[in-house]
Structures are given as structure tokens and as C-alpha cells.
Amino acid sequence: MADDDRTPEEEFQELMRRLMSGGSLDPEQLARMAGMPVDPAALGQMMQQFQGMFAGAQDGAISWDATRRQALHIANQDGRIVTDGQKTDLDQAFALAGLWLGEATTLSATAEVPRVVTRGQWVEETLPVWQEIAEPVATSIADALTEALRTQVPEEMQELVQNAGRLMRGVGGTLFATQLGQVVGKLSLEVVSGADAGVPVLAAGAAVILPQNFAELGAGLEIPDDQLALYIAARELASARLFRHAKWLRLHIMSQIADYARGIHVDVEALEDMASRLDPSDPEELRRALESGALLPAQSDAQRVALERLENLLALVEGWIDVVTADATSRVPHLDRIAEAIRRRRAEGGPAEDALGALVGLRLRPRRLREAAAMWRAVTDAVGIAARDSLWDYPDLIPDASDIDDPAALVARLEATARGEEPAADEVDDALARLLAEEAGRSDEPSSDHDERPDHDERPEGDRPV
Structure with missing residues (x-):
């Protein structure tokens, strides 16, 4: 039978046979499926990736190696290297910014030496965090894809699909993993420093700048590179000091993300509708659905609450960094222009950040950054640097959403504490009291068992404790 005469069911069955038997597949078809550019190098990587996936697909595991391969392919395609001159200039910026930060915060410097890294190094060092963020969605998509395909095939093919269930789960997960690799790879072309991604993607205390992207940041700003470098270095070092001091902070942020991710479930109806129209020879619709976020349902009430908590926490972190950086770089002539350009860039995001939001349903932007920065400024002016920074000592000390809304109430509490006054009791304090x-009242009541116990020990003398 000619290929053109086969029905869609027969085409699908042939595709499944090829998958399970290790037969050959059209590499351009696989490239389109994962949204990769159709060039020889990319196709070679794609075939290696899928061959490895099929070889180990018996356990249905998601091949996160696909994320790494795709991200590094994008990050390293520029071919430019970090020059000695770039490294020297940024190292000097780090050194001077570190000295200035000592006047702007009481949080001590980190033991790690700040580094200049390539885009590929940034990918390697941050990939575990992106995988942690995306894993719940990847698992949900893989499971839903398997279930949707199972419900769409004819009865006589059920056994075939059942036997290939683990393999299809691996295929769905790896398709998502490859899409995530594209997102992380594109981010590596945009981020300027470790703190630029919006979440703590590096180890606590680490500070890095990507000179390839820094060179593009100043284009059009008409700001001298040395001034811009000082500001970026100060921001990066302030972030590193904060996360090193508040060792609980990174876990706090990631747990908020996990709370959000636990509520993510793929829209099975949308996936089934798509699967009913899926042409095995043209899987572009699956790639578009993954990329656009069409398979992720609307946020639940619990997710909206978790997202609000996360946005407030990220805004507190970014706002503190903004205030500390501004104070540390107050000598920089074009400080206001630089700070505004960075804030605007952070607020607008970019294509890669939008794609990450579509893939995991979460856009990691502190929407209340300006309000949080204003709160930290008010606290600094009222009680000083040391009292402000002490709010990061323990999780229960950090300001909350109401403090961002009304800094005056927070300032009043801190000023009262500085004077040695007991803070006014709130509803929580009253309830606890x-x-x-x-x-205490229940513990003072006489026990009924107490009256029944003898006043003396009736055990034989030899059994009494000495």
C-alpha cells in the first residue's frame, strides 16, 4: 500500500511500530516536533537525543538531558569568547562595588569570588533549578499525553498503545524537556547576571556576570560601560550577600513555587481534542500547544493565593536589592537613568520569559517592585541600615503584603522596638494569649486520677525504688 493511501490510524500504527522496534524516523519530523531549527548540527543532536530516549524508555522516565543539549546548543551557537579585557573590566567593577556595598548594608561579603562566566556556563550552573521548577508540568504533560492517545485510538489498537504507554510517556516528557531547553537557551542570551533571572538560580553566595550579554545591555542607553558595570556588579553582590545571610530565603522561594506547581494539571480535554486531530506526519500542533501554554488550564484559587505570596516575596527581595544598590552606587553620575533602565527591563521581561511563563504557567516577575522598594527606603530612613537588614535574620521577621501596602505601620513598630517599647498586640497575639x-486553666484543675491514687506506695518493700 502506498504511503498516500494509508488511513490516519494506519499511519499512527506504523509510527508506533517504528518507535517500539527502533526503526528509522524522519529526522525533520522529529525536529519540527520539538521546535528545533532544521540544520545538520541540530538534527544530529536531535537524533542522538531520541535514540537515547527510546533505548531507555522502558521505565517511562523524562530525559532531562534533552533540556541540557538544547539549551547548550542555543547558548553556544554565538561562538564568541570572553576576552581578557572584558574579564579585567568586570573584575575591577566587582572589586569597587564590593567596597561600596560595605557602606550600604550590614550583611557581610560572601566567601565566594565573583566570576565572569559564559552563556554556556550559566546554563550548566542554573539548569537544576529550571528542571526543579518545570518538573511538575513535564510529568503532567507526559501522563496526559499518554492518556489522551489511549482514548483516541481504535479498540483493536488498545493493546498496542498499552504496551507503548511508557514509551509515549517518555516521548511526551522529552518533547517538553526539549522545549524547556529552548527557553533556558534563549534566557542565556538575555540575562546579564545571576540575579537577573528573578529567582535564585545559583548557589547561595555566588555572583556572576555574563559579559556577552552585558555588552548588548548598554546599547542605546548612552551610558558609559564602566558606570553600568559598577551598577550591575553592585546589584549582583547585594543579591549574593542577601541569600548567603538569609540561608532560609532560597528554600522559602522554591517552596512557594512548589506550592504553585502542585496545582498544575494539564487540560486533558484540550489535549484529547488536539490528539483527535493530530497528524503523525505533522506534529507542529503539539509543539505550538506546548509553547503557547494552551494545555495549561486557568489558575485555581489556591494557585492564585500561592502566586500572590510568591510575587510579594520576590518584590521584597528585588526592592531591598534596589535600595541597597542605589545607596552603594550613589557616586555614579548617571545612577537614576541606569536604575530606571534596569527596572523597566526587569518589568517588561522578554520573549524567553514569556515562553517560560507559557510552559510552566508562572511568570516570575515582582509586580510590586516599586512599592516594595519604597517600603525599604522608608524603613532605612526611619531606623537605619542595621535595623532594616535585621529583618532578614529569620523568616517570621520579614515584612508581609500589608507592610508593602502601609510602610508607616511597619516603621512605627520598628521605631517602638528601637525605643525598647513592647510592640502593640495584634489579633494573632491576642488569640495566642x-x-x-x-x-493554663486546664492544667490547674485537679485530676480525677489524683484522688484515687494512694498517699503511700503500697508495693512490697523490696519492689520500691531506692
Whole structure:
């Protein structure tokens, strides 16, 4: 039978046979499926990736190596290297910014030496965090894809699909992993420093700048590179000091992301509708659906609450970094223009950040950055640097959303504490006091068992404790 005479069911069955038997597949078809550019190098990587996936697909595991391959392919395609001159200039910026930060914050410098890294190095060092963020969605998509295909095939093919279930789960997961690799690879072309991604993607205390992207940052700003480098270096070092001091902060942020991710479930109806129209010879629709976020349903109420908490926390972090950086670089002539350009760039995001939001349903932007920065400025002016920075000592000390809304109330509490006054009790304090009083009252009541116990030990003398 000629290929053109086969029905869609027969085409799908042939595709499944090829997948399970290790037969040959059209490399351009696989490239389109994962959204990769159709060039010889990319196709070679794609074939290696899928061959490895098929070889180990019996356990249905997601091949995160696909993310790494694709991200590094994009990050390293420029071919430019970091020159000695770039490294020297940025190292000097780090050194001077570190000295200035000592006047702007009481948080101590990190033991790690700040580094100049390539885009590929940034990918390698941050990939575990992106995988942690995306894994719940990848698993959900892989499971839903398997279920949707199972419900769409004819009855006589059920056994075939059942036997290939683990393999298809691996295929779906690896398609998502490859899309994630594209997103991370594109991010590596945009981020200027470790703190630029919006979440703590590096180890606590690490500070890095990507000179390839820094060179493009100043284009059109008409700001001398040395001034811009000082500001970026100060921001990066301030972030590194914060996460090194508040060792709990990174876990706090990632747990907020996990709370959001736990509520992510792929829209199975949308996936089934797409699967019913899926042409095995043209899987472009699957790639577009993954890239656009069409398979992710609307946010649940619990997710909206988790997202609000996360946005407030990210805004607190970014706002503190903004204030500390501004104070540390107050000697820089074009400080206001630089700070505004960085804030605007951070608020607008970019294509890669939009794609990440579509893939995992979460856009990691501190929407309340300006309000949080204003709060930190008010706290600094009122009680000083040391009292401000001490709010990062423990998780229960950091300001909350109401403090961002009303900095005056937070300032009043901190000023009262500085004067040695007891803070005014709030509703939580009152409720806790009532609970403790009730517990104390119950403990004072005579026990019924107490009256029944003898006043003396009736055990034989030899059995009594000495």
C-alpha cells in the first residue's frame, strides 16, 4: 500500500511500530516536533537525543538531558569568547562595588569570588533549578499525553498503545524537556547576571556576570560601560550577600513555587481534542500547544493565593536589592537613568520569559517592585541600615503584603522596638494569649486520677525504688 493511501490510524500504527522496534524516523519530523531549527548540527543532536530516549524508555522516565543539549546548543551557537579585557573590566567593577556595598548594608561579603562566566556556563550552573521548577508540568504533560492517545485510538489498537504507554510517556516528557531547553537557551542570551533571572538560580553566595550579554545591555542607553558595570556588579553582590545571610530565603522561594506547581494539571480535554486531530506526519500542533501554554488550564484559587505570596516575596527581595544598590552606587553620575533602565527591563521581561511563563504557567516577575522598594527606603530612613537588614535574620521577621501596602505601620513598630517599647498586640497575639490562658486553666484543675491514687506506695518493700 502506498504511503498516500494509508488511513490516519494506519499511519499512527506504523509510527508506533517504528518507535517500539527502533526503526528509522524522519529526522525533520522529529525536529519540527520539538521546535528545533532544521540544520545538520541540530538534527544530529536531535537524533542522538531520541535514540537515547527510546533505548531507555522502558521505565517511562523524562530525559532531562534533552533540556541540557538544547539549551547548550542555543547558548553556544554565538561562538564568541570572553576576552581578557572584558574579564579585567568586570573584575575591577566587582572589586569597587564590593567596597561600596560595605557602606550600604550590614550583611557581610560572601566567601565566594565573583566570576565572569559564559552563556554556556550559566546554563550548566542554573539548569537544576529550571528542571526543579518545570518538573511538575513535564510529568503532567507526559501522563496526559499518554492518556489522551489511549482514548483516541481504535479498540483493536488498545493493546498496542498499552504496551507503548511508557514509551509515549517518555516521548511526551522529552518533547517538553526539549522545549524547556529552548527557553533556558534563549534566557542565556538575555540575562546579564545571576540575579537577573528573578529567582535564585545559583548557589547561595555566588555572583556572576555574563559579559556577552552585558555588552548588548548598554546599547542605546548612552551610558558609559564602566558606570553600568559598577551598577550591575553592585546589584549582583547585594543579591549574593542577601541569600548567603538569609540561608532560609532560597528554600522559602522554591517552596512557594512548589506550592504553585502542585496545582498544575494539564487540560486533558484540550489535549484529547488536539490528539483527535493530530497528524503523525505533522506534529507542529503539539509543539505550538506546548509553547503557547494552551494545555495549561486557568489558575485555581489556591494557585492564585500561592502566586500572590510568591510575587510579594520576590518584590521584597528585588526592592531591598534596589535600595541597597542605589545607596552603594550613589557616586555614579548617571545612577537614576541606569536604575530606571534596569527596572523597566526587569518589568517588561522578554520573549524567553514569556515562553517560560507559557510552559510552566508562572511568570516570575515582582509586580510590586516599586512599592516594595519604597517600603525599604522608608524603613532605612526611619531606623537605619542595621535595623532594616535585621529583618532578614529569620523568616517570621520579614515584612508581609500589608507592610508593602502601609510602610508607616511597619516603621512605627520598628521605631517602638528601637525605643525598647513592647510592640502593640495584634489579633494573632491576642488569640495566642487566650489559648495559653485556657491551657493554663486546664492544667490547674485537679485530676480525677489524683484522688484515687494512694498517699503511700503500697508495693512490697523490696519492689520500691531506692
